[in-house]
Amino acid sequence: MTLIVDQSTINIQVLFMVNKETKKALIEKGAEIIYLKGFNNTGINEILEAASVPKGSFYYYFKNKEDFGIQLIDHFLVRFLSGADRRLSVTKSSYIERLRVFFDDFLEFFKGNGFKGGCPIANFSLEMSDLNENIRKRLDTAFDQMNNKIALFLEGAVKNGELPEDLDTGLVSNFILNSWEGALLRIKLTRDVYPMKLFYNFVFQDLLNFN
Structure with missing residues (x-):
């Protein structure tokens, strides 16, 4: 029996994995910086840059x-x-x-x-x-x-x-x-x-x- 996989399903799964890894990178890099500098003294752009994530993407992963x-x-x-x-x-x-x-x-x-x-x-x-x-x-x-x-x-x-x-x-x-x-x-x-x-x-x- 031939298994048919919908390409759109594969794309969604890949996108989900990429998004999950990107969010993980933001949290881990943010944790490293904030641990030493503090929460209020750390800017969002600094976290994005450290995680190599495009500016403006932060609010895709977090409400605020x-x-x-x-x-x-x-x-x-x-x-x-x-x-x-x-x-x-x-x-x-x-x-x-x-x-x-x-x-x-x-x-x-x-x-x-x-x-x-x-x-x-x-x-x-x-x-x-x-x-x-x-x-x-x-x-x-x-x-x-x-x-x-x-x-x-x-x-x-x-x-x-x-x-x-x-x-x-x-x-x-x-x-x-x-x-x-x-x-x-x-x-x-x-x-x-x-x-x-x-x-x-x-x-x-x-x-x-x-x-």
Whole structure:
């Protein structure tokens, strides 16, 4: 039997793939620039040029810069969540050790970046929370999702006997995330690892040292 494929169908599929890749390039290049320069200090044309996308094409992929910002938050969030999932899947070590290694991954990145940048979602929060309500709401839910992911490490540790059964994992994960973000802010100022050492010492030697 001969399979007949409509040329128009092929064209639509190719166009869809091209559009998807172009949008991905805009988000990835935008993420790189905004991570270091900030959202308001980065122009649309700068992103288009970095992504090698013709000027005027931005509004084909995004409603406006706010829409781009919200999708950029999603992009940063996926990186955080997928990194956590990778560490959660490593069954050879304890859950507390997996959590520590998860933070180690990010710390090594920040070291390699000269302690510049920090957490992109926190940076967004500091810059945009008072300026754009829709972006603020998305950032708030993003932090909830980050907190819930950290709580999975703690819940696993409780089930594994590494932490007390009555531990409020949601409360502790909130504290850990807030402490982590505070330490990241400080290392941007100090340009050294000392604030992060304080975070590690308290969280992993004092707070989570159950056994």
